[in-house]
Amino acid sequence: MPRPFLVLTDFTAAADTALRYAADLAKPLGASLVLLHIRRESLLDPDAFMGTIRHLTEGEVAAALEERTRGLAVPVTVESTADGIEAAVSDAVRRHQPSLVVLGKPDTEETPDELVSSTSLKLLRATRTPLLVVPISHTAQVPPQRITIAADDLPFSLKPQTEAIRELLGQLQPTITVEHVVEPEDRDDCTASRDAVLKSGLTAEISQVRTHGVRHLHTVHGILQGAAETHADLLLVVARRRSFLGQLFNRSVTSQVILHGRLPMLLLPALE
Incomplete structure (x- = not known):
């Protein structure tokens, strides 16, 4: 059940x-x-x-x-x-x-x-x-058919509480895209970000994981831009420990995505 x-x-x-x-x-x-x-x-x-x-x-x-x-x-x-x-x-x-x-x-x-x-x-x-x-104003499709995962290029592990999300993705079988935001002058290669997501086991039941690089001066705006460019129904954000344990909540990338995002957003607490 x-x-x-x-x-x-x-x-x-x-x-x-x-x-x-x-x-x-x-x-x-x-x-x-x-x-x-x-x-x-x-x-x-x-x-x-x-x-x-x-x-x-x-x-x-x-x-x-x-x-x-x-x-x-x-x-x-x-x-x-x-x-x-x-x-x-x-x-x-x-x-x-x-x-x-x-x-x-x-x-x-x-x-x-x-x-x-x-x-x-x-x-x-x-x-x-x-x-x-x-x-409140979202117009996304439910259940989501296209999910964009915002990830950096550093490895992470997911907490045991997130196991049900891997199963949920396996049941829905949406199109999964990993997006990574870099400075405008940098290469927008997403290989490391995609590898980090795959190694975490989050997408273990998804046969194909796409990538989408975004060049932007501001990480938050780049994440939201990438979600729009990939036509996401749901934005999945890997929230690292420092993002939600700090005292200055409104300065973290995760909190700024919550503030300005217009898509449903799934926040996954990660281990560093």
Whole structure:
């Protein structure tokens, strides 16, 4: 039986988008969902800074959960918590052992950078579980048929928690492209990056892995450019330990990709 997806909701439009995406992804895989209600002030919500959040009663929470799960084509378990996001998600991950955690991302143009980046990366730090960030405005196909992997040219190992992602790729059999960003004056050869991905075992069940080099002054913009050029439905980012354990979250490449990305983004915590 496939491990479930843990989907976080605060009943906002961004969370609803993430729930629909998770259900559409889970259905062909035969996976179930665990829908965990988190208080809005704990998630990516600019209203938390404005003091305009209306706190819901237990009855209102139950009704909102029922409304969102009604008609979904996959089994769903619902839970609600009053804990902070890190404690709540860590507890749910321990109990349900999900293959990934799914988080909706609102339009972040007016949201403080620190809120967006630190929430996502703190979840990686707390759970070491793959994190799928779904932007509210995405138009990507679900399940994804084209996945672009952003990787540097250094070897990495994946944590045991990412094993389910290798299996997921094997079931979906998407077109996989490894992209690597270099300075404009450098060779955009992707051999080392591709070798690093292959040696990690992530694409062990994929017969062919393509490459795509990008020359750009700014790594983040180059990653997003490469995803567009390869017509990706999903951007997979290998998040190295230094990316999500540092204190200055908003300065890491991973967090900047989360901030500016418009595709669904799957973050995989890697060992150096």
